[in-house]
Amino acid sequence: MELLLDASLVNWSRAQFAMTAMYHWLFVPLTLGLGMIMSIMETLYVKTGKEEWKKAAKFWMTIFGINFAIGVATGIILEFEFGTNWSNYSWFVGDIFGAPLAIEGILAFFLEATFISIMFFGWKKVGKNFHLASTWLTTLGATISALWILVANAWMQYPTGMTFNPDTVRNEMIDFWSILFSPVAINKFFHTVISGWVLGALFVVGISCWFLLNKREKDFALRSIRVSALFGLISSLLLLYTGDGSAYNVAQRQPVKLAAMEGLYEGKNGAGLIAIGILNPEKKSYNDTLAPYLFKVEIPKLLSFLGYRDANAFVPGLKDIIEGGYQTASGETLSFEEKRERGKQAIQALADYQQASQKKDTVAAKMYKDRLMKNYAYFGYGYLDHPQQLIPNLSLVFYPFHIMVILGIYFIVLFAGVLILSYRKKLEHLSWLQWICLLTIPLGYVAGEAGWMVAEIGRQPWAIQDILPVQVAVSSISAESVRLTFFLFLILFTSLLVAEIGIMVKQIKKGPEAEKIEE
Amino acid sequence: MITYSFLQHYWWFLIALLGGLLSFLLFVQGGQSMIFSLSKTEDEKRLLVNVLGRKWEYTFTTLVTFGGAIFASFPLLYSTSFGGAYWVWMIILFCFTLQAVSYEFQTKAGNLLGKNTYRFFLFLNGLLGTFLLGVVIATFFTGSDFVVDKANISNPLSPIISRWQHPWHGLEALLNLRNVCLGLAVFFLSRTLAALYFINRVDHEMLEKRSRKYLWYNAIPFVVFFLAFVIWTFLSDGFAVHPVSGEVYLSPHQYFLNLVEMPAVMTTFLLGIVGVLYGIIRTLFSENYRKGIWFAGAGTVLAVLGLLLLVGFNNTALYPSATHVQSSLTLSNASSSEFTLKVMSIVSLIIPFVVIYIFYAWRALEKKRTNVEEINEDPHAY
Incomplete structure (x- = not known):
């Protein structure tokens, strides 16, 4: 029996959850993005009757299937880790957090599980329209499942619609709609799902460029690029918009996270946004006299404007938040x-x-x-x-935030360029650009993982903002047990990832012609 | 009419129902445990893998929903069991993770580990997933070793509410022979159902013949272990809850009395057993009969539903602590608030639609039995 709290237990539990979540997030965004693209392609097939669209849709579906399986594998661990590793948390918020998870199972997972088998095995067994509906329902199922888990995550960042009941010693839901439609939940859902769309588009553009580089499947590749670059451009613009919404929500509700994202120790009116910067690694305390940055390039007043919609608004720094005494709208x-x-x-x-x-x-x-x-x-x-416990690890929030933003802007430029050049029929001759598109695929993953690092490491020390710190949220098990399962899952997930990449590479090399031959 | 107590009972009923559905769908795992023994050639193996592979997601999703529904409706059960019986759950989850990729990856080029490794993963999931789930469910009757104290939260040095007392964190359940009996019963039941499923789905003379033989080998141990568990449980003490004070105490033959005192549950339970036995026996003795899976499947759902209602209902603890009896979890001390249960009950009205579309989709794909040629022609076959 483990009585007293053990710091290494908390750290290993966090590490295990973070590892599972980050692995899970390698697969989910591609599921969301490819799901949309293959559904659009199949719709074009049904509308135009062109076999080329069917061939393209089937090729991307094969990739979708490989990726989907491993997303499911990591997902089940994630769901149960709330209980296995965060038992106090599960009790403390189960009343609120459990409901979206249960709804996710009933509404979304069965939709996915049912229609994915028609999508894969039903080409010759059901009609065209039924098949198309199944493809869209698979994508819809994946998207709805993201909704519910993100509602739950948003609630951890911004607890709302609940009250604490001292008799049962836990938080209880009093308003379902305010949890579902909390501004943080809505924004988080769109920002996260759309980031998956962007990744899917980057993936399809990149792989299609690989075919162009190898002078194979030109028609298929250009067809795929046109659909996905347009979809990617629209998605990446929406991503920028929802990203702005995220920053605004963070400023309003999680000022420590905002200050960490910007490495802001001393608050000020008209605060600028760091475009690029390097943190001073020597700075260990919020109130020492060391400068926070070694180097920075700042866009004047932008942080105040983004966070408060007022270019001269006061943005509190870490020191202000700890020492208090500044004015906000609520006093x-x-x-x-x-x-x-x-x-x-x-x-x-x-x-x-x-x-x-x-x-x-x-x-x-x-x-x-x-x-x-x-x-x-x-x-x-x-x-x-x-x-000092109130301050998350700054470099794990500051750098991921800036990497994410810079990459997000780069994706917009890339999609716009690719789209224009592909419609002008120039893309197929520009091998340097094809190389760039291919090499950009990993950057899509980097941006997505960086976004989650900002959201989750920036939330520390809280499991639930202001209500429950992580050290009170854990289970009563030994740190050694968690360390052991951490390494077991690390080995398992890494092997499966290597296998997945191996299978994908082979499948891609086979190309869409394989689909046709096999029919 | 719709009181807090009604909602708590309704949700325990739904969880018991999900448990029943999960037990039926474990035929996928049972089938996986027979991949190597039932088939002789590669074609036969592929056929078995593929007929199971079209159903594995239902089992998996039901397991996930089972967990999610417990989290939402009985969060203290979720936190106490998963956070306490850490190792037994981790092993179960580990082998379900292995399963999730093994169908899709096994015959694809570049899969790193090779076809047989993935098939071995399926075997492992079939073996451990079924057996350990059975062992865990048995602890709902035999009790575990934990303490729950909600006052801990006010102690910043030691704030955790549910604490498992046994250092093995769940694996100690294997030391109790009664738990092992249910584990083996679930394991052999899943294989029995798998044999019935193959007889129904597979268009292959040799495999069908062997499945009929395997039905004997698995149905008999299933019946033996199941009866051993049930009779032992009916003869043992159960964890009763005082309806007014909420105090938990050991009461002789509690689970048998529950059966007698709740005729609807008794009917469900007995109907289930009759269904399972009918499905098995008719298939065993009638060579052309292939519909046994439907009777045995429906029977499994009903029997497990009835069994799980014997805990929870009729003032009985649903997750007892054998060592600190007052820490036992009951419908009233482990459930979510009335409001949450109400919200989720409204959501649960969608379940019949989910069942209808699953049935519809299942029918659309399975108009006729599957044969080797179909698998070899299908580019997406596993």
Whole structure:
């Protein structure tokens, strides 16, 4: 029996979850993106009757299938890891978090599981339209499943629609719609799903360029490029728009994360956005005198504008958030110490409430409950000891954020260029551009993983923002057990990834002609 | 009418139903455990893999939904069991992860590990996935070794609510012979159902003949282990809950009394058993009969549904702690709030539509039995 909390248990549990999530996110975006592209291609086939579209759709479906299987494999681990590694968290929020997951199973997974088999095995068994519907329903199932898990994740970033019940000692849902339609959830859903569309488009453009480079399958490749570059351009513009929404949400609700994204220690009015910069690795504390950057290029006032829609708005830095005392729309902010004090009062009030309830002392119980509820917004701070704990690892938030943004802008330029050149029939002669498209595929993955690093490492130390820090969310198991499963899964996922890449490369080399021959 | 208690019962009913469906769909795992023994040639192996491969996602999805539904409706069960019985769940999950890629990857060029490794993964999933799930479900009757104390959350040094006491974290369930009996019963049931499924789906004389032989080999041990578990459980003490105080206490023959006191559950349970036996026996004794899977499948759903209702319902703990009896989880202390259960109950109204489209899609793909030629012609075959 493991009684006291062990820092290495928390770290290994985080590492295991992060590893599983990052592996999972290697496969999911391609599922979402390829799903859309193959569905569009099959629609073109049904509309125009051109066999070329069917051939293209079938080729990308084969790739989709290989990728889908491994996404499912990593996904099941992720779902159950909430329980195996974060048992306190599961209890504390199961009332809210569990519902979207259950709905995901009922609504989305069965849709995917059912129609994917018609998509693969039904070409000769069902009619054209039924098959097309099955393809779209498979894609829809994948997309809806992303909706529910992202609703749950958004709730962790911005808990809403709930109240704490001291009798059951957990948060309980009181408003389903405010959880589903929370601005963070909606934005997160679109930003994340669309990032998958962009990756899918980069993948199809890149692989098609490989065919052009090898002087194979020209018609198929150009056909695929035209569809996916247009889809990619629209998606990447939408990604920029929803990315802006994400930054705005973070500024409003997770100021520490925003400050970490920008390496901002000292808040200011009219804060600029760092275009590129290097953090000072010597800086260890929020209140030492070292400069935060070794080098930076800043776009004036942009951070204030993006975060608050006002070019002169005050953006608090890490030091301000810890020391408090600055004004926001909802009044003057508390310092870390004040929040911690109120958190401690909330935790103590809960203990006192439980004792009073046991003794059936209703007057005292009511008093403690009132005290608990008054301070509940800061409940999680009561578990923290030091202000430095409030600050996530800056370099794991700052650099991924900037890499993601720079890549996002690059993708827009690339898609626009490829689209124009392919319609002008010049792309097929520009092998340098074909090379760039091919080499850009991994960058799509880098951008997606970087985005998740910003979202999740930037959330630290919280499992649920302000309510539950990660060290209170874990399961009561030994760090050694988690370390062992970490390495087991690392070996398993890595082998499967290598196998997947091996299969994909072979399948791509076979090319779409293989589909035709096999028919 | 729709009280909090009704909703808690409704959700335990749905979880029991999902458990029943999962037990039926474990025929995929049962089939995987027979890939090497039932087939002699590569063509036969491929045929078996492919008829199973068109169904594996249903089992997998049902397992995921089973987990999600427990998380949502009985979060304390989810957190206590998964976070406590860590190792047994991790092994189960590990072998389901192996399964998820093994169909798609096994015959594709460049798959790193080779065809036989992936088939071995399927075998492993069939062996461990079924047996360990059975062992875990048995602990719902025999109890586990954990403590739940919601006051822990106010202790920043030791805030975890559910604590497993046994250092083996779930694997200690294997030391209890009654748990092992149910594990073996589930394992042999899944193989029995797989034999019936092959008889129904596979258009291959030799395989059908061998499946009929395998039906004998697996149905008999299934019946023996299942009866051993059920009789043993009916003769043993159960974990009763005092309806007013909520106190949990050991009560003689609790599960048998539950059966007698709930005629609807008894009918479900017995109908299920009759269905399973009818499906098996008629297939065994009638050479041209191939529909056994439907009777045995439906029977499995009903029997497991009935069995799981014996815990939870009728003032019985649904996940007992054998060592700290008062920590046992019950419908009322482990469930989500009334509001959450209501929201999810509305969502659950969609389930019949899900069942209808699954049935429709299943029919659309399986108008006739599958043969070797069809597999060899299909570019997407595994």
